[in-house]
Amino acid sequence: MPKHRLERCGLTVTGACVALVTVLVVTLIVMVASHGLATFANDGIAVGDFLLGTTWNPHQADANGNPTVGALPMICGSFAVTILSTVIALPIAIGSAIFVVEVAPGFGRRVFQPLIELLVGIPSVVYGLIGLSVVVAWTRSWSGSTGYGILSASIVLAVMVLPTVTSLSIDALASVPHEYREGSYALGCTRWQTIWNVVLRSATPSLMTATILGMTRAFGESLAVQMVIGNSAQIPGSLLTPASTLTSVLTMGMGNEAMGTVYNDVLWSLALLLMAMSLVFILIIHLIGGRGAVRHG
Amino acid sequence: MQARQDISRRQFLKVAGGVAALAGLGLVGCGGSNASSSTASTTTTSLSGSITAVGSTALQPLVEAAAEQFMGANAGVQITVQGGGSGQGITQISQGAVQIGDSDVFAEEKLADKADASKLTDNKVAVVGMGPIVSPDVTVSDITLADLASIFCGTITNWSQVGGADQAITVINRASGSGTRATFESNVLAGITVPDTFKPQEQDSSGTVAKMVAETPGSISYLAFSYFDDTKFHALKVGGVSPEAASVEDNSWTIWAYEHMYTASTPDAATQAFIDYMMGSEVQGSLVEQNGYIPVSGMKVTRDATGAVSAN
Numbered sequence: 338m339p340k341h342r343l344e345r346c347g348l349t350v351t352g353a354c355v356a357l358v359t360v361l362v363v364t365l366i367v368m369v370a371s372h373g374l375a376t377f378a379n380d381g382i383a384v385g386d387f388l389l390g391t392t393w394n395p396h397q398a399d400a401n402g403n404p405t406v407g408a409l410p411m412i413c414g415s416f417a418v419t420i421l422s423t424v425i426a427l428p429i430a431i432g433s434a435i436f437v438v439e440v441a442p443g444f445g446r447r448v449f450q451p452l453i454e455l456l457v458g459i460p461s462v463v464y465g466l467i468g469l470s471v472v473v474a475w476t477r478s479w480s481g482s483t484g485y486g487i488l489s490a491s492i493v494l495a496v497m498v499l500p501t502v503t504s505l506s507i508d509a510l511a512s513v514p515h516e517y518r519e520g521s522y523a524l525g526c527t528r529w530q531t532i533w534n535v536v537l538r539s540a541t542p543s544l545m546t547a548t549i550l551g552m553t554r555a556f557g558e559s560l561a562v563q564m565v566i567g568n569s570a571q572i573p574g575s576l577l578t579p580a581s582t583l584t585s586v587l588t589m590g591m592g593n594e595a596m597g598t599v600y601n602d603v604l605w606s607l608a609l610l611l612m613a614m615s616l617v618f619i620l621i622i623h624l625i626g627g628r629g630a631v632r633h634g
Numbered sequence: 635m636q637a638r639q640d641i642s643r644r645q646f647l648k649v650a651g652g653v654a655a656l657a658g659l660g661l662v663g664c665g666g667s668n669a670s671s672s673t674a675s676t677t678t679t680s681l682s683g684s685i686t687a688v689g690s691t692a693l694q695p696l697v698e699a700a701a702e703q704f705m706g707a708n709a710g711v712q713i714t715v716q717g718g719g720s721g722q723g724i725t726q727i728s729q730g731a732v733q734i735g736d737s738d739v740f741a742e743e744k745l746a747d748k749a750d751a752s753k754l755t756d757n758k759v760a761v762v763g764m765g766p767i768v769s770p771d772v773t774v775s776d777i778t779l780a781d782l783a784s785i786f787c788g789t790i791t792n793w794s795q796v797g798g799a800d801q802a803i804t805v806i807n808r809a810s811g812s813g814t815r816a817t818f819e820s821n822v823l824a825g826i827t828v829p830d831t832f833k834p835q836e837q838d839s840s841g842t843v844a845k846m847v848a849e850t851p852g853s854i855s856y857l858a859f860s861y862f863d864d865t866k867f868h869a870l871k872v873g874g875v876s877p878e879a880a881s882v883e884d885n886s887w888t889i890w891a892y893e894h895m896y897t898a899s900t901p902d903a904a905t906q907a908f909i910d911y912m913m914g915s916e917v918q919g920s921l922v923e924q925n926g927y928i929p930v931s932g933m934k935v936t937r938d939a940t941g942a943v944s945a946n
Contacts, residue, residue, distance in 0.1 A: 392830045396810060405830065469845065483804050483850055485835055568809075568836040579835045589838040592691070592719020593811035595744040596729070600811065601721070 366612070373609030376602040382406055387606060393570035393586070395600040406603045408610065410570045414580040415614075417487050417573055418562060419555045422494035426502055427548060429495075431537075434506035439532055450507065456500040465564035468493035473565055480577050485567030488576040493565055494555045502551035509543030510536055545625050553618045557611065559584035583607050682710030683904035689716075689723015689736030690813060692840075692858065693893045696760065696925040697736060700917045704908055711904050720744065720813045727754060727896045733905045735896040738762070738813020740939040751939075755899050758892040759912045760927035763859045764817055765877035765889060766870045767844075771851050774798040776871040779888075783823050785854060788832030793852060805834035806846055806855040812838060817891035818856050820941060856889075860926020879928045885935040885943055892937070893927065 376382050382403065390407020392399070399405045437445030472492050477484030513536050521531040537544070559582075567579025568589060587607050594601040687697050694717050701713035720737040724744040727735025728751075737744070741751040766782060768774065774796055784790040785803055794800045808815035837843045840861050847853050848866040859877060862869050869877050872887070881887035895912065897905055911917060918929040937943045 394810070394830060397827065397830075469842070470849070474849065477850075483835070483853075563838075564842060569833040571833040579833075581836075589809040589836060590811060592717070592722050593809060593813075594721040595746065596721075596725040598744070598746045 369605065369609050369612055372602065372605035374606075376406070376599070376606045380404075380599045380602055382599075382603070387603070388412070391572055395603050404599050404603070406599070408583070408603075408607060410572045411581050411583045411586050411607065412610070413572055414487065414566070415556060415582040415584070417580070418490045418494055418566070418582060419552050421487065421491035421576075422498060422555045423502075423548060423552050425491060425495035426499045426551060430499055430502040430506050430547070430551075431544065433503055434510050435532060435537075437507055438510040439528070439536065445507070450504065453500045453503050456496075457504075461497065461558060461561040462564075464493055464497050465561035468561060468565040476577070482577040483567070483579065484577075485565060485579045486575075486577045487566065487573050487580050490562045490566040490580075490582075491576075493561050494558060497558060497561060498551040498555050501554055502547050505547030505550060506544055509540040509547055512543065513540050542625050546622050549618055549622050549625070553615055556614060556618070557584060559588045563588055583611050587611070680710060681708045681904050681907055683902060684712040684714070685734060685905050685908055686714045686716065686732040687734035687736055687895070688718055688726050688732045689734075690720045690738045690893065691717040692738055692762070692813060693736045693760075693895075696893070696917075696921060696927060697734075697895070697912075699921050699925065700912055701908070703916065703921075704911050708904075708907070711908070713908065721811065724896065727898070730898065733897065733901065734909075737894045737896060738891060739816045740892075740894065741896055742939045743816065753899055754896045755901070757895045757897065757909050757913065758930050759895050759917075760893040760922050760925075761882060761890055761930055761933060762817075762893055762927055763877060763879065763882040763887060763890040764814060764856055765859065765862070765887075766854060766856045766872065767847055767862070767867045768870060769847050769849075769851055769853045769867055772798060772801070772854070772868065774870065775868065776874060778873050779822060782870075782872060783826055786819075786823060786834075787826055787828050788834070801852045804850055804853040806843060806850070806853055807834045807836045808843070808856070809836050809838035813891065814840070814856065814858065818889060821889045858926065879932075882928055883932050883934050890928075892930070 376387065377384055386403070387406055387408055389409055390405065391409050392405045392407045393410055394405045397405055433449070437449050468489060472489045473484035475484075476482070476486070476489050476492075517535050517539060518531055521535045526534070562582055563585035566581060566585060568581045568585050569579035570581050570586065571578070573580040587604055590600065590604050594604065685701075687701070694715060698715045701715050705711055705713055720739055721744055723732075723735035723737045724741050725735075726732045728741070728745060735741075735754075741754055741756070742748050745751055766777070772793060774793060777796055781790060781796045785796075786805060786807070788805075790796060791803055792800065793803055808818070835846075837846060837855075840857055843855050843857060844861050844863065844866065847855050859879070862877070871877070872889070875881050875887050877887055877889075882890045895909060897909060901909070913930075918931050922929045933946065935943050935945055
């Protein structure tokens, strides 16, 4: 084959791949958006009632004859489990990243990182089952509640996002140039002072990216959460009462409702909300990445 | 340099257009082949064609087992059985996207436009009985239907109110809109509206519910008879009647529902043959019982979409 033909052939194949992905992403967004917005356009539900309403029961109508589709309990639930699981996982992730990068790099590369990668590969249903029989039972044993709730869900989620956050944190700390550390030691800083003031400080943007990627995973996880959170669409009053998340309501309801009904439309609206949230997370990551790049010159 | 970029951009657009056109053609092609295969099966004498059955996950194992046997006897027929839930089954059959829609509930209860249900043919292939189950530490073994309704409305919250020990009741409900919950609510609550303030836990899979009731003290939920397991939890009697097939058949146990396989009002030959096979003795006499269902042929009563019961 002549060289210019080969060139063109390669261009066509790679271009087709890009076009396919673009078409796929655009169709996906358009589809979720068109179904999700039908709730407001066709079924006459006010956006405010959906976002701020506290009663979720689309099979029943309220006093005015409108279906009760308040999504606030699920929005609260989703944010609560996301933030709490990150709060649990982050110190552990950064702590082990410091140990692996700064204290024992050999052990880290040979033993710890493969171990962490093993955690990534475990399917979420397995986490859910372990959560159901271990975490829920443990919570029940000391709290006197049923054990299902935000606390159990956050513990399970923390274990699930731990590998993501840890391996990204390890990468973040390892990418801090060695000269920084040597400069710090030359000035007479101890190892702890070097880690705290130099390594962590200059890795902050990458560590924040790691955190937000972990939060994105926690926000979107459905199966394991659904098994341990109790799935009760009420505003979470405590960490120990059953609650629900956007994803758990979606997975439980989607197969049961026929297309075109109000319930089905509202579920699409929940999906749209989830998608919008992940877009926000990605946007934040890009903003942080941009800022970090500017600071490092 | 500028010229080169221009070319690649133009080529990119060409490629993008090509891919879009291909995708469009593919969709049209799919639609077309579906139509032609169904016409082909009506013209040939021996059965051939492909059938897709979508819907209820509860009914899926039975349809799969029957489809396997049917395909063994009719080599020309290809049957694909998919889950997805009763809502999916009803949606897809009323859109004409599949040949059979499996459902735990009457189509009238699912469709936004009730008139669409009359365009479908309802084939009741089996009966499923359901009953309340409690965790092993609950001492109550018999409960009235009214007390059961009160528990699931949140007005009775302690086992001592129904003759048990002083222990809080943890209600574990099924996903709103699931066939099991619809059956339970229409037969137990019978029109009572659950107050919005009562928000019990919800779970969507029977297996998970069984595990939760076994492990959560003071809990109550409900399951199809086939999931009953006396070693892990107790099934309650309701008004003195035991949850068993014989009491469902004469309607003395009222918590039961049909399993439906909806087809178009004029299904193609292969689909009709498969439905006839489902209703025949090879399935009703053996597979139905093996999968924990009650054969329709044994029922002494009939119930319609509105819940009215008449003797056979």
